[in-house]
Amino acid sequence: MKTDRREFLKYGLLTSSAFLGSIYTFHQRRSRSTEELNYTGELIDQSERGHQLRKAMAMEPRGYEEVPVLIAGGGMSGLLTGYYLKTHGFNNFRIVEMNDRIGGNSSYGENAVSKYPWGAHYIPLPNMENVELVTFLKDMGVAKAGGKNVEFSEEYLCQDPQERLFMRGEWQESILPSKNITREDQDQLKRFHDLVEAYKYKKGRDGRFVFSIPVMLSSQDPEHLALDRISFDQFLKKNNFNSDVVHWYMNYCMLDDYGMGTDLVSAWAGLHYFCSRRPLGQYDDHRILTWPEGNGWVLQRLEEILKNHIASNQAVIDIHWQGPKRVASRIFDFQSRQMTACQSHALIFSAPQFLSQYLFKQKTDLPEVDADDYYSWVVANVTLKLPANELNKLHWDNVRFGSKSLGYVHARHQELRARTDGTTVLTLYWPLYEKNHTATEIRKKISGMSWQQWAQQVVSEFEFMHPGISKHIRNVDVKVHGHAMMGPRIGRMQKVFTTRSRYQNKKGIFFSHTDNSGMSLFEEAHFWGHQTAREVLKYVGIS
Amino acid sequence: MTYLLLFSVFVVATCGLIYELITGALASYLLGDSVTQFSTIIGTYLFAMGVGSYFSKFFYRNLLNVFIEIEIVIGIIGGFSAAFLFVAYEYVSSFRFILYTIIFIIGCFVGLEIPLLMRILKDRFEFKDLVSKIFTYDYIGALIASISFPLLLVPYLGLVRSALLFGIFNVAVALMTIVVFKTEIKSEKFLRVKAILTLIIMVIAFGYSERLVSSLEVQNYRERIVFKKNTSYQKIVLTQSHGDMKLYLNGNLQFSSKDEYRYHESLVHVGLGQIDKPRRVLILGGGDGLAAREVLKYPSVEEIVLVDLDDQMTGLFKSNPILTSLNQNALTHKKVQVVNQDAFVWVKNNRRQFDFVIVDFPDPSQFALGKLYSRTFYGYLMSTVGIDGLIAVQSTSPYVAKKSFQIIVNTLNDVGLYTRPYHVYVPSFGEWGYVLASRIPIEIKDSTWALPAGLQFLSQEMIPFLFQFSKDLIGETKEVNRLNNQVLVRTFEQEWENYGHYEN
Structure with a gap:
């Protein structure tokens, strides 16, 4: 009994700290080993071409050529415009694309594992009245029959299970929160649902649906267009939607389609997201078409049809309207570094419209668009080998509640192959939107960020949803879309409906881009492609 | 100091019951029919404790030394019991024999503890106090064990790690007793080295147990596994019992011969x-x-x-x-x-x-x-x-x-x-x-x-x-x-x- 308390404490502490210490070092060692990068990857940044072009502006043209119809921009809008020119038998056109690959926001990539999207990755089923788009999808081999009996190929309809939400520690089916939310949240979601259902079938005094896709088919009844003068936030507040869950969901949807939050988006555009799609025949209004490479699938078909008309690695600058059927421009080739003078009957501007003020000689009658209408996006394609328990639970779209990212899409979801060894590609979408920061400020903030910095953020986002997943990751490719897409801010829709006719002052200049609609959707690209092709054909005297 | 011994009664009682619960849960998990497994495990265990108590009278000298040695042994056997049984289940055909042998051994040693402690403490308390104190701590330990087992241990640590953790507690009790009563025990240095070494080994085992558990990947097959392979697409398991061969893919029966x-x-x-x-x-x-x-x-x-x-x-x-x-x-x-x-x-x-x-x-x-x-x-x-x-x-x-x-x-x-x-x-x-x-x-x-x-x-x-x-x-x-x-x-x-x- 000679031992004193101090000694007892000392040894007690020693033994217990030896115990705790070993656990601690064990954890330390593990966490350090995961910090070493076990994956490769690259950063794809397209801003370089813009800088090169700015330098080339001063160059004098050496050659001269005539291109009767010149399409500036090889994104979905430009390609669809070309497609409709060609399907109507007109072949005297060229599509000029600045990057080495066409596609714009519908571009895609491919590695040994799978094809995967770099941007737009699905097309919602069109509304019944959108006959042109239904026909287009039939021509692409995606749909059969017509009218109410239209049938979409099961191979391209998004397979079940479609989407899930990671909320409060567990996954739930559907992105719309339904589990682990309060009674009040549920009530508000229900109230919003009822509001949406009512608006879906509501018509304006002009007999058109209040909200339609394409946007130009919507009612222009001033009573409803008044919604364009307030923000979606204000609308929600006015209608007592104040639950955090409801707000998260609304904001998620706005970021998803417009790249900006509820505080900037106009209430009209906010409601348009929810209310403009109606069930088609046997299909409900949540059905979508998707492919491993996203809308890149459509792109490849268009590319095949238009291959003799596409000139990539070239940019159209210095567009000069000299009178009817006389549009001068210069074309810069990034590879040969040559500048060529070009004369056209018609020029179709299918590039993002904030560029028009740099590319048109006359600065009048240009779309009222500026760079702050375009927020940035980051898209990451992560190649990894998933363990079976994670693989079996994957949905097509996987979203985390409260995250700044929009979640990830599983590229191999649409594959017919029943079972794989778990190697796959997940595409993470990350809109770089911050409240009270302009798009230009955000672009400045992210300029110079390295691949490593992006990849770390991407990986930790995956770790949030799937702890321990980083050790399975093999490759992380990151693409920064500096001016990803136009978002419909307050007042945009008013401009969409009223200002287009002003472009007609210069006969021979056409604007065919989703920016005409103020929202970057496939349906809008298709609408303007189809519409513009008809106008151009009439103008050049084909029909 | 005396209270330290009473505290060790508490720890020892908790550990004892935990081992019983772990083996019971493990047996019903692997062999099915939890009523049978739990009653036979509890029965064997209690009986073994009786045997242990009986043999306690054959120890006359250096009771503290004996107690310390017993703690170390229980720590090792109890601590590794779950891991060992899982491994044995996969590779040994006479699993039940091994199961009950281990239960019996642990039971015997646990049965020795309380009588020995009572004798160690007999001069420090009056008899009525001694009995009341010892059994109070014993039963409180049992309560803590039975509540923490389903609520904390199984969900957060699992069987293998719980067993190791309580093995560590047993050895820690041994070490503390050595330190506190160093003047009263023989060859204190030797015992101390032994206890510390054991403790280190067990702590390391606990640290690596996550890997051990995942490599065991306990299956729910009732029969002896004769072949097991994880292919890129599925887990193939072939079992055999009484001339009947069964194929499981991802745990689902494909055929029985x-x-x-x-x-x-x-x-x-x-x-x-x-x-x-x-x-x-x-x-x-x-x-x-x-x-x-x-x-x-x-x-x-x-x-x-x-x-x-x-x-x-x-x-x-x-x-x-x-x-x-x-x-x-x-x-x-x-x-x-x-x-x-x-x-x-x-x-x-x-x-x-x-x-x-x-x-x-x-x-x-x-x-x-x-x-x-x-x-x-x-x-x-x-x-x-x-x-x-x-x-x-x-x-x-x-x-x-x-x-x-x-x-x-x-x-x-x-x-x-x-x-x-x-x-x-x-x-x-x-x-x-x-x-x-x-x-x-x-x-x-x-x-x-x-x-x-x-x-x-x-x-x-x-x-x-x-x-x-x-x-x-x-x-x-x-x-x-x-x-x-x-x-x-x-x-x-x-x-x-x-x-x-x-x-x-």
Whole structure:
């Protein structure tokens, strides 16, 4: 009994700290080993071409050529415009694309594992009245029959299970929160649902649906267009939607389609997201078409049809309207570094419209668009080998509640192959939107960020949803879309409906881009492609 | 100091009960029938404690030394008990013997503890105080153990790590006793080194136990595992007990050698027996070669194409002598061509036609497998048979999953195939269903079958009765399984939920 308390404490502490210490070092060692990068990857940044072009502006043209119809921009809008020119038998056109690959926001990539999207990755089923788009999808081999009996190929309809939400520690089916939310949240979601259902079938005094896709088919009844003068936030507040869950969901949807939050988006555009799609025949209004490479699938078909008309690695600058059927421009080739003078009957501007003020000689009658209408996006394609328990639970779209990212899409979801060894590609979408920061400020903030910095953020986002997943990751490719897409801010829709006719002052200049609609959707690209092709054909005297 | 000993009563009691609970839980987990396992474990344990208490009287000297030694031994045996038993279960055939031996040894040592402690403390308290104090701490320890075991230990640490943690506590008690009573014990230095070394080993084991646990990956198989392999696509487990061999894929029973003839004869001959001189047969899935074995009974068959995703699965059934005797070397037969490819992709690209097609996929328990039961798949499947060819589809249990069964029938009909569902009883599976499909209506006449000789289950006379469905085998649903609704997987999940067979 000679031992004193101090000694007892000392040894007690020693033994217990030896115990705790070993656990601690064990954890330390593990966490350090995961910090070493076990994956490769690259950063794809397209801003370089813009800088090169700015330098080339001063160059004098050496050659001269005539291109009767010149399409500036090889994104979905430009390609669809070309497609409709060609399907109507007109072949005297060229599509000029600045990057080495066409596609714009519908571009895609491919590695040994799978094809995967770099941007737009699905097309919602069109509304019944959108006959042109239904026909287009039939021509692409995606749909059969017509009218109410239209049938979409099961191979391209998004397979079940479609989407899930990671909320409060567990996954739930559907992105719309339904589990682990309060009674009040549920009530508000229900109230919003009822509001949406009512608006879906509501018509304006002009007999058109209040909200339609394409946007130009919507009612222009001033009573409803008044919604364009307030923000979606204000609308929600006015209608007592104040639950955090409801707000998260609304904001998620706005970021998803417009790249900006509820505080900037106009209430009209906010409601348009929810209310403009109606069930088609046997299909409900949540059905979508998707492919491993996203809308890149459509792109490849268009590319095949238009291959003799596409000139990539070239940019159209210095567009000069000299009178009817006389549009001068210069074309810069990034590879040969040559500048060529070009004369056209018609020029179709299918590039993002904030560029028009740099590319048109006359600065009048240009779309009222500026760079702050375009927020940035980051898209990451992560190649990894998933363990079976994670693989079996994957949905097509996987979203985390409260995250700044929009979640990830599983590229191999649409594959017919029943079972794989778990190697796959997940595409993470990350809109770089911050409240009270302009798009230009955000672009400045992210300029110079390295691949490593992006990849770390991407990986930790995956770790949030799937702890321990980083050790399975093999490759992380990151693409920064500096001016990803136009978002419909307050007042945009008013401009969409009223200002287009002003472009007609210069006969021979056409604007065919989703920016005409103020929202970057496939349906809008298709609408303007189809519409513009008809106008151009009439103008050049084909029909 | 005395209170330290009383505290050690508390720790020792907790540890003792924890080991009992761990082995009980482990036994019922591995062997099933938790009532039997828990009562026999508790009984053996208590009896062993009695034996231990009896033997305590044979220790006269250096009681503290004895106590310390016992703590270290319990710490080691108890601490590693769960890990050891899990390993033993996989590799040893006489698992029960080892289980009860370990329980008995732990029980004996735990039984020694309290009597020894009472004797150590007997001069420090009055007898009535001593008894009251010791048993109070003993029972409080038991309470703590029994509450923390289900609520904290099992969910957060698991059995293996819990056992190790409490082993560490036992050794820690030993070490503390050494330190506190260093003047009263003999060869204190030696004991101290021993205790510290043990503690270090156990702490290291605890640190690495996560890896140990995942490598054990405790299975829920009741039989002895004779083969186990994780391929790129699935987990193959082969078990054997009392001459019965069972194959599990991802934990789901694929066949039992006792009654697989019922399953495979029904899958093959009901359709193939009606075809006049079949020459070419396609088997989708069925990498075990058992369906191929049945097909080879028809001398007119010239060619069998077997498409199974997993080359390791077909490789196993080509080479393992027990398995090749079961499938009678069907997979290495010269008429059989094994293609290791995804069946969906293969069927989509296939341009050949077969007289008979066997579709023997795992049940639609996951979305990935559900694709192989979809309208799109059946659309492609239809073109693998000629106009007078037949397709036989294994279609899960029409008793347990009647709606699922009906959905498979509906989906086949939806692509324009005519169907005739039938069912048999397979003891290992229960009531089991198949669907016969064809591009023209299928007639069932008594005399249509030309069965090969030597079947153990089917006969000409009974086949027409297999097409009769009792009321409880008929599910009412009009749903069709599409890639974009996967209604089959969702229905299947619900219907099998109560049976607990599918946990992928």
